[in-house]
Amino acid sequence: xxxxxxxxxxxxxxxxxxxxxxxxxxxxxxxxxxxxxxxxxxxxxxxxxxxxxxxxxxxxxxxxxxxxxxxxxxxxxxxxxxxxxxxxxxxxxxxxxxxxxxxxxxxxxxxxxxxxxxxxxxxxxxxxxxxxxxxxxxxxxxxxxxxxxxxxxxxxxxxxxxxxxxxxxxxxxxxxxxxxxxxxxxxxxxxxxxxxxxxxxxxxxxxxxxxxxxxxxxxxxxxxxxxxxxxxxxxxxxxxxxxxxxxxxxxxxxxxxxxxxxxxxxxxxxxxxxxxxxxxxxxxxxx
Amino acid sequence: xxxxxxxxxxxxxxxxxxxxxxxxxxxxxxxxxxxxxxxxxxxxxxxxxxxxxxxxxxxxxxxxxxxxxxxxxxxxxxxxxxxxxxxxxxxxxxxxxxxxxxxxxxxxxxxxxxxxxxxxxxxxxxxxxxxxxxxxxxxxxxxxxxxxxxxxxxxxxxxxxxxxxxxxxxxxxxxxxxxxxxxxxxxxxxxxxxxxxxxxxxxxxxxxxxxxxxxxxxxxxxxxxxxxxxxxxxxxxxxxxxxxxxxxxxxxxxxxxxxxxxxxxxxxxxxxxxxxxxxxxxxxxxxxxxxxxx
Numbered sequence: 112x113x114x115x116x117x118x119x120x121x122x123x124x125x126x127x128x129x130x131x132x133x134x135x136x137x138x139x140x141x142x143x144x145x146x147x148x149x150x151x152x153x154x155x156x157x158x159x160x161x162x163x164x165x166x167x168x169x170x171x172x173x174x175x176x177x178x179x180x181x182x183x184x185x186x187x188x189x190x191x192x193x194x195x196x197x198x199x200x201x202x203x204x205x206x207x208x209x210x211x212x213x214x215x216x217x218x219x220x221x222x223x224x225x226x227x228x229x230x231x232x233x234x235x236x237x238x239x240x241x242x243x244x245x246x247x248x249x250x251x252x253x254x255x256x257x258x259x260x261x262x263x264x265x266x267x268x269x270x271x272x273x274x275x276x277x278x279x280x281x282x283x284x285x286x287x288x289x290x291x292x293x294x295x296x297x298x299x300x301x302x303x304x305x306x307x308x309x310x311x312x313x314x315x316x317x318x319x320x321x322x323x324x325x326x327x328x329x330x331x332x333x334x335x336x337x338x339x340x341x342x343x344x345x346x347x348x349x350x351x352x353x354x355x356x357x358x359x360x361x362x363x364x365x366x367x368x369x370x371x372x373x374x375x376x377x378x379x380x381x382x383x384x385x386x387x388x389x390x391x392x393x394x395x396x397x398x
Numbered sequence: 399x400x401x402x403x404x405x406x407x408x409x410x411x412x413x414x415x416x417x418x419x420x421x422x423x424x425x426x427x428x429x430x431x432x433x434x435x436x437x438x439x440x441x442x443x444x445x446x447x448x449x450x451x452x453x454x455x456x457x458x459x460x461x462x463x464x465x466x467x468x469x470x471x472x473x474x475x476x477x478x479x480x481x482x483x484x485x486x487x488x489x490x491x492x493x494x495x496x497x498x499x500x501x502x503x504x505x506x507x508x509x510x511x512x513x514x515x516x517x518x519x520x521x522x523x524x525x526x527x528x529x530x531x532x533x534x535x536x537x538x539x540x541x542x543x544x545x546x547x548x549x550x551x552x553x554x555x556x557x558x559x560x561x562x563x564x565x566x567x568x569x570x571x572x573x574x575x576x577x578x579x580x581x582x583x584x585x586x587x588x589x590x591x592x593x594x595x596x597x598x599x600x601x602x603x604x605x606x607x608x609x610x611x612x613x614x615x616x617x618x619x620x621x622x623x624x625x626x627x628x629x630x631x632x633x634x635x636x637x638x639x640x641x642x643x644x645x646x647x648x649x650x651x652x653x654x655x656x657x658x659x660x661x662x663x664x665x666x667x668x669x670x671x672x673x674x675x676x677x678x679x680x681x682x683x684x685x686x687x688x689x690x691x692x
Contacts, residue, residue, distance in 0.1 A: 139519075145595050146518025153509040153528070153570065160562040161531055164542035226436060229429045237430070242682075243675070244437035247444060250670040252624035252642040258663040259447045262656055270446050302440065314682055 207293065215297050216357045220350065222301070223308035228338065230309075231316045242313065249306030256303050264295060308353045315349040316342070444667075450660040451475065474661035484665060486637055487644035491623055494559045494640060498622040499615050501564050506614065507607065510573030511599045515585065525574075531567035544631055554634040562632070563622050569614045576610035577603065612680040623670055641666050 230241045248256065263270050272283065283291060319342065327337050343350075454471050478484060512518070513525045543562050544553070552558035580603070588598050604611070626642040633639050639647070645666045674681065 142516060143518040143520075146512045146516040146521060149512030149516065149595070149599070150509040150524055150528075153505040154524070156505060156561065156564050157528060157531065160543065160546065160564070161534065161539070164539045164546055165534065167542035167545060168539065226433070229433050232426070232429060233433065239678075241433050241437050242678070244440045246674065247671060248440060250620065250624075250674045251667045252645070252670070253626045254642040254645040255663045255667040258645060258659055258666075259443050262450065262660060263443050263446065265656075268656070270442070302443070305440075310682065317682075 227312035246306035447660045474657035478661045487641045491641040495622040499618040502618040506569035507573045514577035558632045
């Protein structure tokens with residue numbers, strides 16, 4: 112009897128407390144050893160391939176550093192930063208990234224929520240088909256996606272202009288016209304990445320207990336009120352995660368633009384400047 | 399906290415209940431119509447790619463654009479498979495992705511086990527250090543990372559592709575969330591019986607963690623399979639290229655042979671699409687379980 116009550120106490124406390132409850136277990140330093148032993152493999156990889164490069168990058172940003180041969184590794188202090196800040200290309204590329212992020216994030220969040228709500232209300236085989244349709248593009252690598260869309264956008268024989276001309280509309284230079292190219296990138300990004308948000312929302316929706324809906328239905332809440340006051344608040348965690356991931360992903364935008372509009376960097380020769388290459392990756396020099 | 403299987407069972411009930419609740423016929427019809435239109439928009443580019451791949455080269459550039467080719471031919475596929483390095487790229491992609499996935503699962507689950515279950519000094523500090531990795535934008539690291547693998551002499555090698563892709567904080571986070579939800583009794587009993595922490599991890603925790611392992615495996619595999627930027631930097635020769643990197647080169651080398659380009663795209667996209675078809679259930683559960691539960 113007393114045994115079980117002790118057991119329960121142990122369970123209720125967190126791990127470090129349970130240790131005090133049984134001091135005859137391994138001594139403190141032994142636990143330290145085992146604990147660090149378990150995380151050591153990860154820490155080694157993490158340090159070499161993440162922490163060390165971060166420090167290296169910070170150091171490089173202060174020097175006139177070249178990847179090929181022996182560049183003039185002179186100390187520049189914050190000269191690189193000043194240079195980048197004066198460079199209009201840096202600002203315009205930053206602006207492009209921000210524009211894409213600001214346009215695509217709300218669309219991707221709202222559209223995926225709406226679609227997941229609708230798909231969740233559909234049953235059986237059809238749900239499976241819709242789920243597949245919306246998620247399928249996400250499984251493609253950026254290169255495959257870019258190959259398909261550069262063909263879709265092809266000015267002469269692509270499907271989009273084909274559709275426009277058959278409707279009697281003028282064709283559009285999807286990837287070479289400055290303003291349009293940006294919209295094309297947003298369009299493609301939505302098509303490609305919506306599936307991820309969609310599936311996160313769908314998974315979240317399917318975890319919401321039916322009791323909640325039954326109770327609210329008994330209280331006379333309509334469909335919209337249920338969505339507004341129950342579903343959306345219960346999906347808060349998903350929304351937060353999606354928005355954060357979305358903003359991070361949008362700010363890292365690279366593959367789409369590099370492959371579709373080839374506003375690309377040339378890093379083998381470029382002197383390394385902490386955020387010049389960041390801006391190089393998000394560069395949009397369309398055409 | 400409920401166990402994983404109970405959560406899944408509940409989620410199925412919940413689906414059915416929600417369906418039953420939203421019963422109105424007309425709105426249901428409207429939902430189907432809207433969904434079908436949207437699904438078509440999402441599917442058409444894929445169908446178009448497949449369609450083009452089966453056309454003879456001369457028919458890809460006809461005006462007006464047509465869906466139905468006069469000759470259905472797998473010729474483009476044959477040419478691509480014979481001429482290109484595609485089989486080699488497949489091999490490279492499979493090899494690197496599998497190794498990355500396996501190593502990620504081991505390193506991340508071991509660390510998460512310690513973070514979740516072993517009270518050692520500096521645990522919180524180490525955990526936050528690892529979690530902070532989520533915030534680091536990958537592009538900033540690419541050039542310093544390249545100099546790191548340069549100094550190890552593993553540029554243009556499998557290890558050069560693999561190692562930098564392992565340190566994934568998200569995997570640690572997913573495992574930690576899952577381990578935190580497991581009941582303490584099992585472990586307490588095992589330790590009282592004199593089992594080592596390693597045995598607890600290996601013989602009790604890992605077999606119980608299949609949902610988390612599945613989730614991490616899917617994410618890690620798809621991420622590394624589709625990773626373009628890193629292999630693009632780390633590889634310098636054609637025969638070491640992974641699929642996404644190799645595919646990026648075909649557009650220029652094939653000129654305007656759209657049937658061949660689309661055949662390559664179809665072959666490149668097929669593996670992950672098939673993987674999704676087979677593992678759809680695990681992926682959806684992985685999404686549901688990826689640290690999002692109450």
